[in-house]
Amino acid sequence: MNNINKNSVQKPLFSVVLPTYNESDGITLMINGLIKFLPDDTEIIIVDDNSTDSTVEQIKSINDNRIQIVSRTTTKGLASAILRGLLETQGDIIIWMDADALMVPPLLPDMIESLKTYDIVIASRYVDGGRDDRDKIRVLASRLINGWAAICLGRDVKDYTSNYIAFHRSVFNSILPMPFGFGEFFIEFVYRASRKGLSIYEIPVTVYDRQHGVSKAFGGIMPFLWLGMKYFIRIIWIKITGRAFA
Numbered sequence: 670m671n672n673i674n675k676n677s678v679q680k681p682l683f684s685v686v687l688p689t690y691n692e693s694d695g696i697t698l699m700i701n702g703l704i705k706f707l708p709d710d711t712e713i714i715i716v717d718d719n720s721t722d723s724t725v726e727q728i729k730s731i732n733d734n735r736i737q738i739v740s741r742t743t744t745k746g747l748a749s750a751i752l753r754g755l756l757e758t759q760g761d762i763i764i765w766m767d768a769d770a771l772m773v774p775p776l777l778p779d780m781i782e783s784l785k786t787y788d789i790v791i792a793s794r795y796v797d798g799g800r801d802d803r804d805k806i807r808v809l810a811s812r813l814i815n816g817w818a819a820i821c822l823g824r825d826v827k828d829y830t831s832n833y834i835a836f837h838r839s840v841f842n843s844i845l846p847m848p849f850g851f852g853e854f855f856i857e858f859v860y861r862a863s864r865k866g867l868s869i870y871e872i873p874v875t876v877y878d879r880q881h882g883v884s885k886a887f888g889g890i891m892p893f894l895w896l897g898m899k900y901f902i903r904i905i906w907i908k909i910t911g912r913a914f915a
Contacts, residue, residue: 681735683711683781684760688750692768693722700731702774711735714757715768716750748854752846763841766792766833772874773833780835780872787870788840789862791826792833798873799828807878814900818856821908825863827871829856830900840867851896853903860907 685703689696703713716739717725728738739753751765762784766773773792780790794801795815801808811830818829832855843865846858863869 681710681712681760682762683707684758684763685711685713686751686754686758686763686765687713687715687768688718688747688754689715689720689724689728689768690718690745691720691722691724693720693724693727695769695771696724697727697731698771699768699774700728700733700736702771703777704733704735706774706777709735712737712758712760714739714754716741716754718745718750746849747852748846748850749848751854752848755841755846758838758841761838762835763838764835770833770876772876776833776872776874777835783870783872784835784837786868788867789834789836789859789869791828791831791859791869791871792874793828793831793871794874794876795827796871796873799871800873800875802875802877804878810897814897814904817901818860818904821904822856822860823863826859826869829859831855831871831874833874834859836862850899850903853900856900856904857907 685707687699692699700713703711712735713733714737715728717728719740719742725738725740728736737757739757741750741753744753754765755763762781764777764780776792780792783790793799794811801811803811815827815829818826822829830852832852834855840862844858844861846854848854859869
């Protein structure tokens with residue numbers, strides 16, 4: 670059974686969703702960054718997929734009543750974890766990101782400010798001022814996937830695989846992310862938002878290789894290639910089925 674800590678503040682204005690699995694090397698830094706750069710009326714919803722390290726213990730040691738932990742012992746996966754977290758949110762502004770994205774919290778005040786004008790704000794590597802400083806193989810793979818997405822889905826969005834996003838609750842009320850896959854569901858989410866005519870703004874971010882822990886996306890060359898193939902196939906599926914979501 671999922672264990673949910675319901676000690677969050679009443680009716681928070683901001684909700685942050687973080688999926689975790691064995692993030693003990695950096696989760697404390699991430700949460701402290703969120704606390705530093707977000708207002709007090711923020712809830713932090715962490716969906717943990719049965720971590721086998723000390724991730725959950727470290728989260729609990731922070732002892733902040735704005736933190737909620739959803740512990741999943743059977744269901745696993747990035748997309749379904751984020752959707753589960755979204756279903757727990759109460760805030761008018763919702764943010765989701767990877768648990769190792771330590772470069773993102775300092776951008777959150779600007780992202781939130783931009784939501785006064787736009788429906789969705791994405792932290793993007795591929796707008797002016799953005800940069801991808803990761804391993805060359807990962808940079809190449811990201812470029813190829815985003816290029817394929819631009820060909821199939823259009824160039825309204827520059828960084829289809831960002832996974833760092835802030836948006837108004839009204840967006841979530843009209844677009845429900847498909848709870849399967851790894852990061853491909855992000856592509857589908859922003860594409861459907863674009864087709865609905867929602868305004869999307871991309872703010873520059875510099876992304877670097879994680880400084881703590883092990884990447885879940887890069888578990889070796891063959892798994893990485895297989896993951897990339899699934900991205901390409903999902904983009905075709907999104908294109909074919911896109912009209913049904915408009």
